[in-house]
Amino acid sequence: QVLLQESGPGLVKPSETLSLTCTVSGGSISSTTYYWGWIRQPPGKGLEWIGNIFSSGSTYYNPSLKSRVTITVDTSNNQFFLKLTSVTAADTALYWCARGDFWSGSPDWGQGTLVAVSS
Amino acid sequence: QSALTQPPSVSGAPGQRVTISCTGSNSNIGARYDVHWYQQFPGAAPKLLIFGNSNRQSGVPDRFSGSKSGTSASLAITGLQAEDEADYYCQSYDSGLTVFGTGTKVTVL
Numbered sequence: 001q002v003l004l005q006e007s008g009p010g011l012v013k014p015s016e017t018l019s020l021t022c023t024v025s026g027g028s029i030s031s032t033t034y035y036w037g038w039i040r041q042p043p044g045k046g047l048e049w050i051g052n053i054f055s056s057g058s059t060y061y062n063p064s065l066k067s068r069v070t071i072t073v074d075t076s077n078n079q080f081f082l083k084l085t086s087v088t089a090a091d092t093a094l095y096w097c098a099r100g101d102f103w104s105g106s107p108d109w110g111q112g113t114l115v116a117v118s119s
Numbered sequence: 120q121s122a123l124t125q126p127p128s129v130s131g132a133p134g135q136r137v138t139i140s141c142t143g144s145n146s147n148i149g150a151r152y153d154v155h156w157y158q159q160f161p162g163a164a165p166k167l168l169i170f171g172n173s174n175r176q177s178g179v180p181d182r183f184s185g186s187k188s189g190t191s192a193s194l195a196i197t198g199l200q201a202e203d204e205a206d207y208y209c210q211s212y213d214s215g216l217t218v219f220g221t222g223t224k225v226t227v228l
Contacts, residue, residue, distance in 0.1 A: 046222040105155030109164035
């Protein structure tokens with residue numbers, strides 16, 4: 001079973017960059033079958049897709065966040081990363097990483113990490 | 120890319136059948152993309168219930184079923200149980216980009 005674990009600061013100051021790491025165990029991030037994604041949920045709101053990355057390095061981003069988001073992958077350490085620049089209070093959310101594919105959805109999620117944006 | 124539209128809430132008594140609609144467009148559900156459904160409890164990660172429009176994920180009770188027609192999809196819960204009270208989200212793709220539904224809160228009366 002693939003396990004995913006998010007890590008990173010729980011508090012980020014406004015205008016700074018939010019950086020999270022997702023560490024994958026029990027499976028190779030180099031698999032060409034899957035995409036590796038980031039999803040978030042602001043308090044009391046619905047799920048918002050942030051972006052996906054394939055092991056090839058190809059990325060796909062939510063158009064509403066595209067100008068501020070970068071997702072990268074480190075296949076040697078079985079990790080992928082999220083960077084979100086110029087954060088505001090609206091970026092306060094529970095952030096998850098997940099594995100998925102177009103036909104099977106995303107059965108594997110991390111436990112999530114809460115990131116608050118505040119001075 | 121727009122979110123898929125779901126009713127904010129549905130409710131039913133124990134044992135009843137409830138359905139949750141997920142309305143998209145010709146660029147997402149109406150195209151070749153599959154629809155997946157997730158169940159979420161407060162503070163927890165979403166759990167995949169249905170994948171590929173109508174396939175139950177391993178371990179999911181058979182009272183959950185999914186269907187897709189045209190630009191819409193539906194999740195049905197038959198024999199509603201108290202433990203089914205949760206938020207439910209549909210998910211598909213739009214020109215290769217992932218898109219989630221707006222979410223539906225299921226209340227068991």
